[in-house]
Amino acid sequence: MAVTTSGETTLFVCVTCRGQTTDAGHDEQPRPGTRLLAAINSTLDALxxxxAIEPVECLSNCNRSCTVAVTAPGKWTYVLGALDPDLHVEDVLTFARLHRAHEAGLPAWRERPEHIRKNTISRVPPLPSRTPEEVSQQ
Structure with missing residues (x-):
């Protein structure tokens, strides 16, 4: 896994995702997760x-794959699913840019692409900036 610079938003793309309609008998074809990664990487640099775009193996969301996760230090992490590599590249990148732009990584719900609003699997709070001792004293 590549090292990202402090504060950089990371988009993890599950490359093992098979997708909802993938026929298991077509293993010679690239998996939808791999296709999603390739499609994201082929967009304009400005987008x-x-x-930081990082391939990962299995985000454990097989029932609603393709799946990505968007995170950054000190920000909320989002897991997004039911993505189609032929339809949702722009949605994923738009959401990642919104996440990057928001101080806490909480883009306004109405600003998110519709597919992302309907297919957010989870959001996870940032790790506490306090020490374990400080957390246990509360």
Whole structure:
């Protein structure tokens, strides 16, 4: 995994995702997750500016794959699913840029692409900036 610069937003793309309609008998074809990664990487550099794009193996969302996760230090992490590599590249990148632009990584719901609004699997709070001792004293 590549090292990202401090504050950089990372877009993790599951490359093992098979997708909802993939026939298991067609293993010679690239998996939809791999196709999604390739499609994201082939977009204009300006659309990916400030984003680290990282392939990962399995985000454990197989029932609603293709799946990506968007995160940054000190910000909320989002897991997004039910993505189609032929339809949702722009949606994913738009959401990642909105996440990057928001101080806490919480883009306004209405600003998110419709497919992302309907297919957000989870959001995870940032790790506490306090020490474990400070957390346990509360």
């Amino acid at each position: 990916r500016e400030g984003l």
